[in-house]
Amino acid sequence: xxxxxxxxxxxxxxRDAQKLLYERYAPMMMAVCLRYSGEEExxxxxxxxGFIRVFTQIGSFSGKGSFEGWLRRIFVxxxxxxxxxxxxxxRFMEEYxxxxxxxxxxxxxxxxxIENIPxxxxxxxxxxxxxxxxxxxxxxxxxxxxxxxxxxxxGINEAASRSQFYRAKNMLRKKISAILxxxxxxxx
Amino acid sequence: MSDNDIRKxxxxxxxxxxxxxxxxGWESVERSLNAAxxxxxxxxxxxxxxxxAAVLILLVGSILFIQNPMEQTETVVSEMVSASPSAxxxxxxxxxxxxxxxxxxxxxxxxxxxxxxxxxxxxxxxxAGKQPVVRSSSPAGMLAAWMEREKLQxxxxxxxxxxxxxAIDQEEEELRQEETITVQRNDEILLADAxxxxxxxxxLLLAVNGxxxxxxxxxxxxxxxxxxxxxxxxxxxxxxxxxxxxxxQSNDVTNNVSExxxxxxxxxxxxxxxxxxDDLSIETGLVYSYLHSKTRNINNNFKVMExxxxxxLGIPLNVNYNLISLGQLNVYASVGGMIxxxxxxxxxxxxxGQTAANFNNASEGSEEQEITxxxxxxxxxxVNAGVGLSYPIYDRLRLYGKVGGAYYFxxxxxxxxxxxxRKIVMDLNVxxxxxx
Numbered sequence: 001x002x003x004x005x006x007x008x009x010x011x012x013x014x015r016d017a018q019k020l021l022y023e024r025y026a027p028m029m030m031a032v033c034l035r036y037s038g039e040e041e042x043x044x045x046x047x048x049x050g051f052i053r054v055f056t057q058i059g060s061f062s063g064k065g066s067f068e069g070w071l072r073r074i075f076v077x078x079x080x081x082x083x084x085x086x087x088x089x090x091r092f093m094e095e096y097x098x099x100x101x102x103x104x105x106x107x108x109x110x111x112x113x114i115e116n117i118p119x120x121x122x123x124x125x126x127x128x129x130x131x132x133x134x135x136x137x138x139x140x141x142x143x144x145x146x147x148x149x150x151x152x153x154x155g156i157n158e159a160a161s162r163s164q165f166y167r168a169k170n171m172l173r174k175k176i177s178a179i180l181x182x183x184x185x186x187x188x
Numbered sequence: 189m190s191d192n193d194i195r196k197x198x199x200x201x202x203x204x205x206x207x208x209x210x211x212x213g214w215e216s217v218e219r220s221l222n223a224a225x226x227x228x229x230x231x232x233x234x235x236x237x238x239x240x241a242a243v244l245i246l247l248v249g250s251i252l253f254i255q256n257p258m259e260q261t262e263t264v265v266s267e268m269v270s271a272s273p274s275a276x277x278x279x280x281x282x283x284x285x286x287x288x289x290x291x292x293x294x295x296x297x298x299x300x301x302x303x304x305x306x307x308x309x310x311x312x313x314x315x316a317g318k319q320p321v322v323r324s325s326s327p328a329g330m331l332a333a334w335m336e337r338e339k340l341q342x343x344x345x346x347x348x349x350x351x352x353x354x355a356i357d358q359e360e361e362e363l364r365q366e367e368t369i370t371v372q373r374n375d376e377i378l379l380a381d382a383x384x385x386x387x388x389x390x391x392l393l394l395a396v397n398g399x400x401x402x403x404x405x406x407x408x409x410x411x412x413x414x415x416x417x418x419x420x421x422x423x424x425x426x427x428x429x430x431x432x433x434x435x436x437q438s439n440d441v442t443n444n445v446s447e448x449x450x451x452x453x454x455x456x457x458x459x460x461x462x463x464x465x466d467d468l469s470i471e472t473g474l475v476y477s478y479l480h481s482k483t484r485n486i487n488n489n490f491k492v493m494e495x496x497x498x499x500x501l502g503i504p505l506n507v508n509y510n511l512i513s514l515g516q517l518n519v520y521a522s523v524g525g526m527i528x529x530x531x532x533x534x535x536x537x538x539x540x541g542q543t544a545a546n547f548n549n550a551s552e553g554s555e556e557q558e559i560t561x562x563x564x565x566x567x568x569x570x571v572n573a574g575v576g577l578s579y580p581i582y583d584r585l586r587l588y589g590k591v592g593g594a595y596y597f598x599x600x601x602x603x604x605x606x607x608x609x610r611k612i613v614m615d616l617n618v619x620x621x622x623x624x
Contacts, residue, residue, distance in 0.1 A: 015221075018217075022217060023214065027206035027207055028205075028206050029209075030207040030208070031206055031207045034207055048213065048216055048220070052220050052221065052224065055217075112193075112194050114201055117201075119201055119202060123205065140195075142199060144195065169194070
């Protein structure tokens with residue numbers, strides 16, 4: 001059963017089709033949820049709530065665009081809603097991370113080459129970013145949003161978005177550099 | 189390395205990357221979907237039930253209001269005029285009048301009848317020897333017609349509503365077994381929520397309340413009236429002396445004006461409710477009611493006033509059902525009945541002016557007052573229905589208000605009350621309810 005047939009069956013609230021769709025896309029969406037949320041427990045909740053939203057809103061999918069793209073937007077939107085809700089909680093953590101980022105900035109090199117790093121490790125690097133950096137980084141890199149759009153969605157100013165992306169890059173550079181050095185030492 | 193290069197690098201690395209989903213992920217989603225579906229159905233049914241209840245109440249209220257306005261003032265023409273004016277003072281005629289059925293007919297004055305009313309009030313144009321005319325527009329006639337219609341309709345409604353109620357019960361049962369969910373209409377977000385906002389079965393509610401009737405009763409006729417119901421005395425031996433006098437005089441002068449007024453009943457009560465199901469509770473308690481009535485019979489030579497106070501205690505039994513919850517505001521419907529018995533009563537009669545005996549001597553006046561303790565023989569049974577709102581004001585204390593109506597069955601008691609004369613009384617019930 002291809003995606004279009006699955007979608008038609010899901011629109012009729014066919015439980016078997018819904019299960020099939022879940023099994024097909026849940027692992028991919030779990031990766032998206034983890035990339036945004038950082039914590040596994042939150043990612044599981046997002047995955048659950050995201051699929052409920054998919055099955056209740058599937059009637060609005062016209063079938064013209066990519067179903068996977070539509071599905072991913074639902075999960076990304078849900079993750080962003082969750083971030084906005086938790087923003088107050090993250091504030092302290094962000095401030096703490098700013099200090100660490102500033103300190104580490106001078107030590108990082110300019111490389112952000114992840115070609116030789118396994119996917120799981122790349123995902124872990126993103127997951128371990130502070131929530132604000134992680135969110136801006138995900139939106140800019142994976143959703144291809146401009147800093148202006150990110151600022152509007154997150155309710156921050158554009159400069160803050162740029163700043164957080166810059167700091168996120170620096171933190172990732174440091175981590176990539178550490179991983180690469182570690183790998184080189186192991187090879188030697 | 190530009191931002192675009194970084195973007196390409198990360199996208200190519202992680203696009204299509206998968207992490208195993210939780211093993212019980214689908215089961216959890218399926219449970220929530222089932223619960224969401226059941227909740228949507230239940231919500232839809234509640235809206236339907238609420239809408240139907242509101243429409244029915246509006247309909248019944250409108251019918252009652254149109255057919256039985258709040259302050260019903262009626263003027264009756266006693267077309268009973270003796271053939272010879274002098275015959276009124278003869279003992280034979282007096283006996284004849286005493287055996288005449290209770291003269292409290294109640295045709296409503298309509299413009300078309302105004303002429304006949306004026307004609308009847310004029311002794312010269314009055315038709316002789318005719319019995320009182322009870323027209324189809326009398327309260328008794330209207331009520332009988334209304335009751336007939338209601339009886340037929342209610343039978344149909346009950347038959348039609350049974351399968352619907354069973355379906356709702358079944359769904360409610362299913363709902364209770366599922367976890368509850370929160371539905372956000374705008375975003376259509378369905379989030380699993382373990383919190384249970386519903387009341388558990390067996391929850392007890394204690395309430396104190398006050399109830400005021402929205403409808404009084406007023407009747408104006410030109411035949412003598414008394415608060416004592418002659419229908420309770422089949423042999424009709426009782427005819428208050430003053431009324432006999434009034435009756436006689438009315439035949440001669442036709443200038444008698446009689447007014448009867450039943451005030452809106454006032455009640456206070458304390459009730460306890462118990463939740464049998466999540467939204468269904470049964471309520472009982474003790475309710476005190478105060479009824480006050482008075483009559484006034486006046487003509488050129490005579491004035492008789494009666495005042496009656498009755499104190500009732502009643503035991504209600506109601507079933508309340510939560511129709512919808514709008515935030516913290518609950519909208520509920522209530523149906524039930526009550527049995528009441530008077531615990532104390534007083535009947536006061538004041539007579540001023542001439543009695544029948546000294547009618548021909550207008551210069552001699554008299555004043556008498558008579559106070560008697562009274563009691564009704566039979567308990568008063570009623571059925572009621574209403575729609576109410578309740579809102580929490582502090583912790584578990586809720587303020588509630590209910591608008592409804594009650595139908596009072598004929599208890600065949602000696603003393604007339606608003607229950608016996610009006611039958612259907614609309615009321616407003618306000619109180620405080622505490623949840624244990």
